Amino acid sequence: MQASKSLPEAAKDTIRRKFDGAESEDPIVLWWDDDNYLKDIIEQACDELGVPLKTAEKTPLELRADPVDGKQVWYVPHVKEPADKEGDYDWFRDVQHTGSEVEMSIEDLTVHAFERGQLDAWELKTATQADDPTKRREIARILHDQLTGGQLPTLEQLRTQIVTGGYTDPVAFVLENGWGDIDDSSDTIEQMQDLLTSEGVDAVASKDEPVGIVAATRRWAVAEWLIHAGADAERFPREFRAETAGDHDLPELKSLLNNTTSASLLADRYLGEAIWPDVVADVDDPWELADCIVDAALERRLWEEWHASFDAGDYETCLERAEERYDALLGSEDFRGSYQGAYGPDSPWTRTWEQAAEIARLAHQLETWDESATDDVVSLYADRDDGTWQIDNAVLNLVVAGEPETDLPDDHPATAALDDLRTQLQSEYVEYLEDLGDLVTDTVEAGAPFVDEDHSYQFFTKESDGLESGQTIALFVIDALRLDLARRLADELRDYVATLPADAPEFAVDEDVWLGTLPSETEFGKAALTPGEIQMFDVSLVDGELQPRRNNRRVTTNRRESLLGGDGWTVTREEEEDGWQSTRVAYFKNDIDDIGEKELNDLEAMLARRVDSLAEFIGTKLKQGEWDQAYVLTDHGFVLLPDNASPEKISRPAEASDSGRRWIAGEDVAEDSPGVLLDSSSRLGYLDADVSILASPLKRFRKQGLGDARFYHGGLLPQEFVLDFISITQG
Numbered sequence: 001m002q003a004s005k006s007l008p009e010a011a012k013d014t015i016r017r018k019f020d021g022a023e024s025e026d027p028i029v030l031w032w033d034d035d036n037y038l039k040d041i042i043e044q045a046c047d048e049l050g051v052p053l054k055t056a057e058k059t060p061l062e063l064r065a066d067p068v069d070g071k072q073v074w075y076v077p078h079v080k081e082p083a084d085k086e087g088d089y090d091w092f093r094d095v096q097h098t099g100s101e102v103e104m105s106i107e108d109l110t111v112h113a114f115e116r117g118q119l120d121a122w123e124l125k126t127a128t129q130a131d132d133p134t135k136r137r138e139i140a141r142i143l144h145d146q147l148t149g150g151q152l153p154t155l156e157q158l159r160t161q162i163v164t165g166g167y168t169d170p171v172a173f174v175l176e177n178g179w180g181d182i183d184d185s186s187d188t189i190e191q192m193q194d195l196l197t198s199e200g201v202d203a204v205a206s207k208d209e210p211v212g213i214v215a216a217t218r219r220w221a222v223a224e225w226l227i228h229a230g231a232d233a234e235r236f237p238r239e240f241r242a243e244t245a246g247d248h249d250l251p252e253l254k255s256l257l258n259n260t261t262s263a264s265l266l267a268d269r270y271l272g273e274a275i276w277p278d279v280v281a282d283v284d285d286p287w288e289l290a291d292c293i294v295d296a297a298l299e300r301r302l303w304e305e306w307h308a309s310f311d312a313g314d315y316e317t318c319l320e321r322a323e324e325r326y327d328a329l330l331g332s333e334d335f336r337g338s339y340q341g342a343y344g345p346d347s348p349w350t351r352t353w354e355q356a357a358e359i360a361r362l363a364h365q366l367e368t369w370d371e372s373a374t375d376d377v378v379s380l381y382a383d384r385d386d387g388t389w390q391i392d393n394a395v396l397n398l399v400v401a402g403e404p405e406t407d408l409p410d411d412h413p414a415t416a417a418l419d420d421l422r423t424q425l426q427s428e429y430v431e432y433l434e435d436l437g438d439l440v441t442d443t444v445e446a447g448a449p450f451v452d453e454d455h456s457y458q459f460f461t462k463e464s465d466g467l468e469s470g471q472t473i474a475l476f477v478i479d480a481l482r483l484d485l486a487r488r489l490a491d492e493l494r495d496y497v498a499t500l501p502a503d504a505p506e507f508a509v510d511e512d513v514w515l516g517t518l519p520s521e522t523e524f525g526k527a528a529l530t531p532g533e534i535q536m537f538d539v540s541l542v543d544g545e546l547q548p549r550r551n552n553r554r555v556t557t558n559r560r561e562s563l564l565g566g567d568g569w570t571v572t573r574e575e576e577e578d579g580w581q582s583t584r585v586a587y588f589k590n591d592i593d594d595i596g597e598k599e600l601n602d603l604e605a606m607l608a609r610r611v612d613s614l615a616e617f618i619g620t621k622l623k624q625g626e627w628d629q630a631y632v633l634t635d636h637g638f639v640l641l642p643d644n645a646s647p648e649k650i651s652r653p654a655e656a657s658d659s660g661r662r663w664i665a666g667e668d669v670a671e672d673s674p675g676v677l678l679d680s681s682s683r684l685g686y687l688d689a690d691v692s693i694l695a696s697p698l699k700r701f702r703k704q705g706l707g708d709a710r711f712y713h714g715g716l717l718p719q720e721f722v723l724d725f726i727s728i729t730q731g
Helices: 007-020 039-049 060-064 106-112 119-128 133-146 155-164 170-177 186-198 210-229 252-257 263-271 277-281 296-311 315-330 348-368 377-382 389-400 414-446 456-462 483-498 522-528 557-566 591-597 603-624
Strands: 028-031 053-055 073-075 473-478 507-515 537-542 545-550 570-572 584-589 629-633 648-650 663-665 676-678 691-693 699-701 722-730
Touching (some): 028 039, 106 133, 155 186, 170 210, 210 252, 210 277, 252 263, 277 296, 296 315, 348 389, 348 414, 377 722, 389 414, 389 603, 456 722, 483 507, 483 603, 522 557, 603 629
Parallel strands (some): 028 053, 028 073, 473 629, 570 584
């Protein structure tokens, strides 16, 4: 039964009835309420009726200040002095004879908000009475809030709120809080039983203890969601067969997840315990119930089925199912960035299935990358949509994601399986790198595969239109920005510029594939990225040492800065310097290489964080600066081996005169030298020497003083020399 009027409307009706028989032509209302539960309600009623109101602010004695003989008085005290209190005063003895006195509490007025003659309303008054002042204040607040708003409540809703302390849904209260702070008196237990059974939870009818009521309600709710997802209702005991009206009606638990702030607690509670194991075990295809995100029995069976498919090599099905389960556990994101209807992105339950999807995707990529054999190694690796660079990115993500299953219960199947799967895939990743190295070797020995590509030493010539003196330019030269990291950076920059205010400059972010200088080391790569015509740059063997040169002069760090300065560039290595005010600024940063060379712990996570910080730094500089154009460049990429890889350090041949970790150079470098020989037949326009470069990911030449167990570059794997240059244009 729904209330028929608000508390102010009920007060107006009471005042009208009393004033109808008033002898005075201009009656007034005197008002005192020691707890002020009804003060604003009476003020509103009198204002809408247009009658005077006289209130006492501190003590009812204020009402005696001005006699009101001959005038009708309506008085609504909260409570008179109780008879058992010392004094037994009636403070209104001298005013009640001047008119009609009405003694009515907020609970009494609540009864009048419902249709007259409804016995249930008087039962509500009994339910609302409380001797404890704190409890009574809470009840009064609920009655006031619910009966002064636009949407009037039903009796059941009021009863539920009073019993539960504010909840309008008794089922939601029990599902989220258990018994909570409700007293466990027999009257309260009976009221909760009535409230729950009226909502269809028949399973509590036979329970006479709070713990039994809570357990039955939760089992009922899990059964409801399973039935809603498609489980056969006949498999459940009759009292647990929740009725579902259709797909558009939400199960109670899902509805609760739309509104709760305790999703993580609910996830552990309802996915950490097997509620209906026998029912779930009898389901033919558990994936038909994948939208149901409660009951550990279902969660375990889904995982076991997924793992069996993975072991069978059905990676596409694994990916599809893991994404389906992940989406169900994730929920839907609202405009505030909060997630509803499920557990959100940070829950270990969600992150475990997210990693399962990444594992399935990576396994599929590792299995299929070489199905279309090609001699175009650059395209094979760098293609935006289908390139194998995504394997590097997936491996990085897999390591950064960590071990989400460690936060799940110990008996969850993923706790025993995921670590083995991660180890297996990282071993397969090394095999992929070896096979990719063999492919590069074959294509180089079969011809000159890199002739038609853009090379980084051509940058200043090929981009001359964007670098002309009339434009303001910023160069961000980031050491060792591997292609997958560069593409992640470009995506983050696009996200950044999309959030700029409407009056901020507009930026377009584009990417192009370039090849780094071979050998792909800092000394040669940075030298290539200096001003000068194409034919002025070469890599030559001088007195037994391989050197980058321009105009027949070696390019050192100082020489590079001198060349940039002569072409009008301000060179800086600091994020905050006066040089950023220049119209042509070149920023050089070596920290990615430094991170890798030092082989710090959590290397993958540090690389991912570095991309995030670069995106914020570059985006902020773009917003603050007034450049027409900006470029993000790099000198080389790198190979990053898993922790469990076993690289081999080999000795360089005696005839070699110079070497790095991944290359050797000399007058007598022969075809049978370790690696792939790059000589005049490779037709690299800048390479004026014979250099043999390693393509195997597990081999490098001994070079003292440098750590190289996992992170290295200088060789012929695409990860080392296929680069992504980012251009950012304003306007």
